[in-house]
Amino acid sequence: MLVWWRRRQTGPRVGPGRVAPARWHACAVSDSPAYLTPPPSPNHEMLSSFCFCRSATRRLSYPSAARMAAVSTASEAKEPQQPSPVLHIGHMNVENDAVFTTPSILFTRATVITPTGSKTLYAVWALLRPYGTAWPMLKSYSTVAKRLDKFKTTIFTQMSMLAVKHGAINLGQGFPNFDGPDFVKEAAIQAIRDGKNQYARGCGVPDLNSAIVDRFHKDTGLHIDPEKEVTVTSGCTEAIAATMLGLINPGDEVILFAPFYDSYEATLSMADAKIKVITLRPPDFAVSVDELKSAVSKNTRAILINTPHNPTGKMFTRAELEQIASLCIENDVLVFADEVYDKLAFEAEHISIASLPGMYERTVTMNSLGKTFSLTGWKIGWAIAPPHLTWGLRQAHSFLTFSTSTPMQWAASVALRAPDTYYEELKRDYLAKKAILVEGLKAAGFIVYPSSGTYFVMVDHTPFGCENDIDFCEYLIKEVGVVAIPTSVFYLNPEEGKNLVRFTFCKDEETLRAAVERMKERLHKS
Amino acid sequence: MSRAIPSGPGQAANAQARLKAPAIDKMEAKLSKASRALNASPIQEISHLAQRCGAINLAEGFPDFPAPPQVKHAAVAAIAADLNQYRHVQGICDLLAVKMKQNHVLDFDPLTDFVICCGQSEAFAATILATIDQGDEVLIFDPAYETYESCIILAGGIPLELRISQVYVPLDPPYWTLNVDKFMRSFTGRTKAVVLNRSLNEEKIGCIKETNYNSYSPHNPTGKVFSKEELEVIAAACCQMDCLAITDEVYEYITFDTHKHLSIASLPMMKERTIITSSLSKTFSVTGWRIGWACAPTAIASAIRNIHIKITDSAPAPFQEAALAALQSPPEYFSSLKADYVARRDFLIKMLSEVGFQVHNKPQGSVFIFAELPKTCLLCDVSELSPATFPFIDFVKELIEKAGVAAVPGRGFFHGDCNDLTQQSRYVRFAFCKSNDTLSAADQKMRSCVGK
Numbered sequence: 001m002l003v004w005w006r007r008r009q010t011g012p013r014v015g016p017g018r019v020a021p022a023r024w025h026a027c028a029v030s031d032s033p034a035y036l037t038p039p040p041s042p043n044h045e046m047l048s049s050f051c052f053c054r055s056a057t058r059r060l061s062y063p064s065a066a067r068m069a070a071v072s073t074a075s076e077a078k079e080p081q082q083p084s085p086v087l088h089i090g091h092m093n094v095e096n097d098a099v100f101t102t103p104s105i106l107f108t109r110a111t112v113i114t115p116t117g118s119k120t121l122y123a124v125w126a127l128l129r130p131y132g133t134a135w136p137m138l139k140s141y142s143t144v145a146k147r148l149d150k151f152k153t154t155i156f157t158q159m160s161m162l163a164v165k166h167g168a169i170n171l172g173q174g175f176p177n178f179d180g181p182d183f184v185k186e187a188a189i190q191a192i193r194d195g196k197n198q199y200a201r202g203c204g205v206p207d208l209n210s211a212i213v214d215r216f217h218k219d220t221g222l223h224i225d226p227e228k229e230v231t232v233t234s235g236c237t238e239a240i241a242a243t244m245l246g247l248i249n250p251g252d253e254v255i256l257f258a259p260f261y262d263s264y265e266a267t268l269s270m271a272d273a274k275i276k277v278i279t280l281r282p283p284d285f286a287v288s289v290d291e292l293k294s295a296v297s298k299n300t301r302a303i304l305i306n307t308p309h310n311p312t313g314k315m316f317t318r319a320e321l322e323q324i325a326s327l328c329i330e331n332d333v334l335v336f337a338d339e340v341y342d343k344l345a346f347e348a349e350h351i352s353i354a355s356l357p358g359m360y361e362r363t364v365t366m367n368s369l370g371k372t373f374s375l376t377g378w379k380i381g382w383a384i385a386p387p388h389l390t391w392g393l394r395q396a397h398s399f400l401t402f403s404t405s406t407p408m409q410w411a412a413s414v415a416l417r418a419p420d421t422y423y424e425e426l427k428r429d430y431l432a433k434k435a436i437l438v439e440g441l442k443a444a445g446f447i448v449y450p451s452s453g454t455y456f457v458m459v460d461h462t463p464f465g466c467e468n469d470i471d472f473c474e475y476l477i478k479e480v481g482v483v484a485i486p487t488s489v490f491y492l493n494p495e496e497g498k499n500l501v502r503f504t505f506c507k508d509e510e511t512l513r514a515a516v517e518r519m520k521e522r523l524h525k526s
Numbered sequence: 527m528s529r530a531i532p533s534g535p536g537q538a539a540n541a542q543a544r545l546k547a548p549a550i551d552k553m554e555a556k557l558s559k560a561s562r563a564l565n566a567s568p569i570q571e572i573s574h575l576a577q578r579c580g581a582i583n584l585a586e587g588f589p590d591f592p593a594p595p596q597v598k599h600a601a602v603a604a605i606a607a608d609l610n611q612y613r614h615v616q617g618i619c620d621l622l623a624v625k626m627k628q629n630h631v632l633d634f635d636p637l638t639d640f641v642i643c644c645g646q647s648e649a650f651a652a653t654i655l656a657t658i659d660q661g662d663e664v665l666i667f668d669p670a671y672e673t674y675e676s677c678i679i680l681a682g683g684i685p686l687e688l689r690i691s692q693v694y695v696p697l698d699p700p701y702w703t704l705n706v707d708k709f710m711r712s713f714t715g716r717t718k719a720v721v722l723n724r725s726l727n728e729e730k731i732g733c734i735k736e737t738n739y740n741s742y743s744p745h746n747p748t749g750k751v752f753s754k755e756e757l758e759v760i761a762a763a764c765c766q767m768d769c770l771a772i773t774d775e776v777y778e779y780i781t782f783d784t785h786k787h788l789s790i791a792s793l794p795m796m797k798e799r800t801i802i803t804s805s806l807s808k809t810f811s812v813t814g815w816r817i818g819w820a821c822a823p824t825a826i827a828s829a830i831r832n833i834h835i836k837i838t839d840s841a842p843a844p845f846q847e848a849a850l851a852a853l854q855s856p857p858e859y860f861s862s863l864k865a866d867y868v869a870r871r872d873f874l875i876k877m878l879s880e881v882g883f884q885v886h887n888k889p890q891g892s893v894f895i896f897a898e899l900p901k902t903c904l905l906c907d908v909s910e911l912s913p914a915t916f917p918f919i920d921f922v923k924e925l926i927e928k929a930g931v932a933a934v935p936g937r938g939f940f941h942g943d944c945n946d947l948t949q950q951s952r953y954v955r956f957a958f959c960k961s962n963d964t965l966s967a968a969d970q971k972m973r974s975c976v977g978k
Contacts (some may be wrong), residue, residue, distance in 0.1 A: 175612050177611075189605055202668065232839040234842075235839060236835070270655060377843025378842055
C-alpha cells in the first residue's frame with residue numbers, strides 16, 4: 001500500500017480551535033504499482049498514468065489498480081547506480097515544516113489532473129540511510145525489516161484516516177465512542193491522588209490479582225492461585241505477545257482460526273512459529289471437525305482460539321470446545337484462549353475452554369478490562385495459566401513492559417468486583433445497539449450473518465456489486481459516509497474474506513442510527 | 527514451583543541453566559527455550575524479603591515521595607474528561623521534538639520519528655525486536671541493567687546456544703572506565719548494535735582527568751557517565767563498523783555536579799544510527815505510569831512503531847495526556863529535581879562512608895550508589911563460591927534482617943569472568959531516590975548496626 005501526501009497551505013484541524021501547522025497531508029491510498037519504469041532521462045518529467053479523478057463533491061477517489069511511471073525531479077536527480085526497477089533517489093526540498101528532513105529518500109511524484117486544475121502528490125517508498133549509494137542501503141533496510149513483513153500499517157489506521165478525511169461515521173474501529181463507568185474512573189483518580197504512582201509488582205498489584213481470581217471463579221468454577229497463576233499485562237494485546245514469545249519456539253506449529261485478529265499472526269511471526277489456519281465459513285462460521293482433525297498432530301504446539309470471536313461474532317459451542325479439548329489432550333497441545341469479549345455474550349453462554357476436564361493445565365486464558373468497561377486506552381489485561389506456563393509468559397512480560405500501569409490496576413480491581421447488575425446492564429445496552437445496527441443493515445440490503453457475541457457483525461456486501469471488500473469499504477466511505485473494516489486482512493489468504501466486511505456497534509445509539517440512515521439512503525444494490 | 531529460585535546471575539550460572547534446562551515435568555518442556563534461560567529478577571526477590579521484614583527499601587530504584595502535583599492533576603483531569611480510549615497523543619511527540627532541539631540541538635520530526643510506548647522498557651524491547659535479527663551481536667557494557675540481556679535473548683529467536691549473543695565489554699573498576707582496546711576488540715562482523723546503558727562509568731582515555739567532562743546518560747548501577755571523549759570513541763566505532771547505538775536515557779535529567787547529559791546522537795554522523803529511549807518515570811517520579819518513548823530516524827521509528835502496535839497497541843491514554851503537562855514543566859522543575867537528588871546523594875554517601883563502606887566514586891548521575899563492602903566485612907566468602915550459591919545475597923540478607931535496610935547485591939549486574947569474581951562480589955547497590963525521612967531512618971538503623 002502506498003500513502004500519498006500533499007502539501008497543504010494550512011494544517012488540518014486537530015481539536016477544538018486547534019490547527020496543526022501546515023504539513024504534508026495524507027490524502028489518498030493506493031495499491032503498490034505492479035512495476036515501475038525508470039524515466040527515459042533525468043530531466044524528463046512524466047505524468048503519472050493513475051486514474052485519479054476528483055468527484056463533484058471534491059473528494060478523491062481511489063484507483064483500484066495503480067500503474068505508475070517514475071518521475072524525477074528536474075535537475076536534482078542523480079542517475080541510478082545500478083539498473084533497478086525502483087526510482088531515482090531524489091532530494092526533497094527540506095523546508096522548515098516539511099515532513100521529510102533526511103536528504104535521501106526514495107519517492108514517487110505524481111501529478112493529478114482534476115476538473116479544477118492539477119495537484120502534485122508524493123509517495124514515499126523508503127527512507128534510506130544517507131550515506132554512500134542507495135542500492136546497498138535498500139538491501140540492508142530490507143534485512144532490518146525482515147521480521148517486519150507482517151507489520152505494515154494496519155488497516156484500521158488507514159480506514160480511520162479515510163474516515164476523518166470524508167467525515168464518515170466510523171463503525172470500523174472496535175472501541176467505544178462513549179466512556180467507561182464513573183465508579184471505575186473515580187477509583188483510578190483516587191489511586192493517583194493516594195500516590196499509587198510507582199512501579200507495581202511485575203505480575204500485578206495483589207488486589208487486582210485476587211479480583212481476577214474471584215471473577216474467574218465466578219465465571220468458571222475454577223479455583224486458582226493469584227500469585228502463581230495470574231499475570232497482569234498492558235492489555236490483552238501484551239498478554240498475547242508475552243504468551244507467544246514465552247511459550248513458542250521457532251518452528252513450532254500453531255493453529256489459528258481464520259478470520260483472526262491481526263496481532264496473532266504478527267506475534268507468531270515474531271516468535272518464528274509455523275502457522276496453520278482453519279477457516280471458519282459463513283453462515284454460521286462453525287468449526288469443521290474434519291479440518292480440525294487433519295490439522296492437529298503430534299507436531300502441533302498450540303491452538304489459538306478467540307471466543308467470542310472477532311470479527312465474526314461467533315461463540316465456540318460446547319461441542320466444538322470438547323472436540324478441540326480431546327484433540328489437545330490426545331496430542332499434548334496447548335491452548336491459548338483470547339476471551340476479551342466474554343462479557344459480551346448475547347445469544348449463547350460463554351464457555352472457557354480451561355474449565356473443561358483436563359484442559360486447565362494446558363490453557364492460557366487471556367482477558368482484559370477495556371472491552372467490558374469501555375476503557376480501552378487503560379491497557380489492563382491479564383493471562384491466567386497454570387504455574388509452569390505462567391512462568392514462561394511472565395519472563396517475556398517482564399522484558400516486554402516490566403510492569404503495568406499502577407493506578408489503573410487499582411481501579412481495575414474495583415471494576416472487577418462490580419455487582420452482576422453492571423454486567424446485566426452492559427448486555428442490555430449492547431443488545432439495544434445491536435438491534436439498531438442489525439435491523440438497519442438488513443434493511444439496507446446486506447446479507448447479515450448472526451453474531452452471538454462481541455460487538456461486531458459480519459455481513460456480505462456482494463449485493464452492492466463491488467469486486468472485493470476493500471473496494472466496497474472505500475466506496476462506503478466516499479459515497480455513503482460510513483466506515484466498515486474489510487475482513488480480507490483477517491485471513492491468511494485474503495481471497496477468503498473478500499465478500500465480507502465487519503461493522504461494530506460499540507457506538508452510542510445516535511451514531512448508530514445516523515449511520516444506518518445513511519446506508520439505507522445511499523446504498524444501492526446493483 | 528521448581529523454577530522459583532533464581533540461579534546466580536553470573537554468566538557461569540546462566541550458561542549452566544541454559545545447558546541443563548531440566549524439564550521438571552512434561553508441561554515445563556513446553557516453555558520456550560528463551561524463557562527458560564531467563565532468570566527471575568533478583569531485585570524483586572529482595573524487595574519481597576524486605577517487605578516481609580519491614581526493612582527500609584533502598585533496593586528498588588523508584589521514589590517513595592509523591593509525584594509533582596500538576597502532573598497528577600493532569601492525569602486526573604484526563605480520566606474525568608473521558609480521554610480513556612486507545613489513543614496516540616501527537617502533542618507528546620511535538621514537545622519531545624522541541625526538547626531534543628533544545629537539549630541536544632537535534633532535529634527530529636514529531637510526526638514520524640517518535641514512538642510512544644508503555645515505559646522505556648517497552649521502547650527498548652520494541653527497538654530490539656525491530657532491529658536485531660538472529661545471529662546479530664549486541665555490545666553491552668558491564669555492569670549493566672539486567673533487562674538488556676534478556677530482551678536481546680528474546681529477540682534472538684532462540685535457541686540460545688548460538689544465535690544471539692550479547693557481548694559484554696567490561697568496564698574497569700574502580701572508576702568503571704572504558705578500556706578502548708577491549709571495546710574495539712569486542713566488535714565482530716556480526717555486531718549490529720551497541721547499547722549505551724542508563725549510566726556508565728567514565729574512563730578518561732589514556733590518563734585520568736577529573737575535570738569537567740561532559741557526561742553521558744547516567745548509568746544504573748554505578749552512577750557514572752561517559753565522558754565526551756569516550757562517547758566519541760564509541761561513536762567512531764559505530765560509524766566505522768556500521769552499527770546502531772541504542773541508548774537508555776531515563777536518568778537524563780538526574781545528573782549532578784558539572785555533568786550535563788550528552789546524548790551520543792548529537793555527535794557527528796550519529797543521529798542517523800542512534801535510537802534514543804527514555805521515559806517520564808524517573809524525571810517525574812511516576813514509574814508506575816508506563817509512559818516512555820523511542821526516538822529514532824524515521825525508517826527505524828516506523829519499524830519500532832509497528833512492533834509496538836503488536837505488543838501493546840497503545841500506552842495508557844490518560845497518562846499520555848498527563849505527559850503533555852509534565853513535558854511542559856518550567857526549567858525550575860528540572861533544576862530543583864537535580865538539587866534535591868544531589869542533596870540525597872551526598873547524605874547517603876556520608877552515611878555509607880561513616881559506616882565503613884567504600885564509595886570509590888561519587889555517582890555523577892542516576893539514583894544509585896555502588897559501594898564496596900567494608901573491608902572488615904567477612905561475609906563475602908568467595909572461596910566457597912559456586913554458580914548455584916549466591917554469597918552476596920547472604921550479605922544483603924543480613925543487612926535486611928539485622929540492620930533493617932535493603933540493598934541490591936552488585937554481583938547481579940556483572941556478567942561473566944570478564945571481571946574478577948572476587949571484585950564483583952564485593953559491591954552492593956543503594957538507591958537514594960527516597961524521601962528525606964526514609965534516608966534519615968536508614969541512617970539511624972545502619973549506624974546502630976555497624977560492625978555486625
